[in-house]
Structures are given as structure tokens and as C-alpha cells.
Amino acid sequence: MDAKIAWHTWRKILRDEALQQQLVDRQWQPQACDAFTPEEQAVIAAYAENIDRAKWFIENYQFRLVNSFINALENGAPLTLRALLNRGVEIPQLSRDFLQAHQWHDYGPRVYTYCRDILNWLIADGESQIWPAPLVDLMGLEYQVVSLYLSLQHGVPAASGPAGYAHTGMARLYCCQFRLSQWLRDKKTLGQVMPPSGEEHLLVTLPDLNSRHKYLLLPPRCAALFNQPPVHGAPLDENDAPFLARLVSANALVLRELTHEVR
Structure with a gap:
């Protein structure tokens, strides 16, 4: 039996609940497995003969993924997790619902990718009015947090472009409703006392790569300056200077100086 085929077939078994049930009920029939090659069917047959032992590994795999779901939310979206609690x-059941919808995919150490997909799934459910609208808004905020961390997995992108203010x-920035x-x-009060409606601009910022993120509530003009940082020479309102200084202090913008070419 080829080891690589055996390994990949076992991974398929771990993600296929219908096949697992057939094996546990001893109702599996090779001729009913058109989705598997003859070599893979031979592997499944071997597991079928030892299903009592294999069942323990399947249950352990599922238990680990359920706990990983909670860990992903704790790391990437702790406010959402607390609101749900x-x-x-029932977080374990919610975890199982997610994992069943995603064929028991194993994210391994990719905690923030796992959390991103969980939030996408929860937000989609929220659009079906399963969750209160403010909670869906909170999920959207923490989706921005996770996206920020994922964008930095290969380091801080090098700043480029004309002189003036630039994103770090x-x-x-998240505009909440x-x-x-x-x-x-x-x-x-998370998840219990619903906040009133009203637009707010929340900046998610990292002071440095060794720190956790922080939230800053920005005035509309400050948010507009972040969305469209002024280039060198652009006209500025006299009230913009403190807003720009705040964004620079928060490590959201950096001032790129004008360089003169030496001839």
C-alpha cells in the first residue's frame, strides 16, 4: 500500500462524515464509492476492518478542531467570542456547525486564517438575521483586525509613492453603523446591551510588530484624512494639522519627506 495514497485517503475519511458513518455502521460498500480510485478504496477497506480503532482517531481529530475554533476566536476576535458567550x-455546537459547513478542514497553525473564515461565515449568517445587527457590525470590525494581522505575515510593506503622508x-479603518x-x-455589556445606531469611525492600529492592536475613535475629518492622505503641496485646512499628527502618532500614517535629486 502506497504511504502517500494511504495518508491522503485517511485525510479524506476525516473530512467525510457520511463515509465515517458508513464505516462505523459497517455499511460501507466499495462499489458505492465512485469518488475514490481503486487504490483509495483499498485503503478505506483496510480502515473498515479496524473501524473501532479508527473511530477513536476520528473523534480525537474532531475534538481538536472544535477546540481550535475557540482558540482562533480567542486570538483573532475576542470581542465577538465574548459577545457570543x-x-x-453554545460555542462547541457553533464550532461543529462551522466545521461541517467547511468539511472539517484542518487549518493547523494558521489561526488568523481560521478566524477570518469563521468571521466570514458568522457575518453571512448575520445577513440572514441570525445575529443582531450590532453584533454583525462588531464582527466586521474584528474582521478588519484579522485582515491587518494577515497582511503583515510577510512583514511591513515598504512605503512608496510621492512625498507627503502615506499609510504605514x-x-x-472601519466605519461602523x-x-x-x-x-x-x-x-x-458585549452582546447584551445593544449600542444605539450611529456612524462611527474606528481605527485599528498596531504601535509596532511586537504589540497588540488598539482601537481609536476618529472624528469624521480625521477618518477622511486617513482614507486619502494628503500628498506634498496639497492644500490643508488649518484644523487638519492635529488630525494628521494624531494619525502619525498612532502609527497609521507616515510623513514622507520631499527628496531633491543631486545633479
Whole structure:
């Protein structure tokens, strides 16, 4: 039996609940497995003969992935996790629902990728009105957090472009439809006391690569300056200077000096 084929077939078994049930019920029939090659069917037959032992490994695999789901939220979207817990959501069952929808995919050490996909899935459910709209808004905020971390997995991108203010690559801006700052100030109310509607601009920023992210509530003009940093020589309102200084201090923008070519 080819070791590589055996390994890949075992991974398929781990992700196929219908096949697992057939094996456990001892109802598996090779002729009913058109999706598998003859070599793969031989591997499945070997596991079918030892299904009692294989069942333990399957259950252990699923247990690990369920716990990994919780770990992914704890690391990437702790506010969303706390809000769900405060609402009495059964996280292990939610985990199983996600994993079944994703064929028990094993993300391994890719915690933030796992969290990104969880948030995508939760937000899609929220659009079906399963979750309160402010909670979906919170998920969107933490999606920006996760996206920021993922964008830095290969380091900080080099700044380029004309002189003036430029993004550092260490911040993301989220425009929320509810006053999520209420939840950020009082995390005990997450998921329980719904914040009122009202647009807010929340900046997610990393002071440096060794620090955790922070949230800053920005005035609309400050948010506009982040979205479109002024280039060198662009006209500025006299009130823009403190906003730009705040964005630079938050490591969201950097001022690129004008360089003169020596001839």
C-alpha cells in the first residue's frame, strides 16, 4: 500500500462524515464509492476492518478542531467570542456547525486564517438575521483586525509613492453603523446591551510588530484624512494639522519627506 495514497485517503475519511458513518455502521460498500480510485478504496477497506480503532482517531481529530475554533476566536476576535458567550451561544455546537459547513478542514497553525473564515461565515449568517445587527457590525470590525494581522505575515510593506503622508500598513479603518465604542468602553455589556445606531469611525492600529492592536475613535475629518492622505503641496485646512499628527502618532500614517535629486 502506497504511504502517500494511504495518508491522503485517511485525510479524506476525516473530512467525510457520511463515509465515517458508513464505516462505523459497517455499511460501507466499495462499489458505492465512485469518488475514490481503486487504490483509495483499498485503503478505506483496510480502515473498515479496524473501524473501532479508527473511530477513536476520528473523534480525537474532531475534538481538536472544535477546540481550535475557540482558540482562533480567542486570538483573532475576542470581542465577538465574548459577545457570543454573553448571549448564551453554545460555542462547541457553533464550532461543529462551522466545521461541517467547511468539511472539517484542518487549518493547523494558521489561526488568523481560521478566524477570518469563521468571521466570514458568522457575518453571512448575520445577513440572514441570525445575529443582531450590532453584533454583525462588531464582527466586521474584528474582521478588519484579522485582515491587518494577515497582511503583515510577510512583514511591513515598504512605503512608496510621492512625498507627503502615506499609510504605514499598520492600521485599518472601519466605519461602523452602530456606536461600537460603547462596547469597547464597557466590555461587560458585549452582546447584551445593544449600542444605539450611529456612524462611527474606528481605527485599528498596531504601535509596532511586537504589540497588540488598539482601537481609536476618529472624528469624521480625521477618518477622511486617513482614507486619502494628503500628498506634498496639497492644500490643508488649518484644523487638519492635529488630525494628521494624531494619525502619525498612532502609527497609521507616515510623513514622507520631499527628496531633491543631486545633479
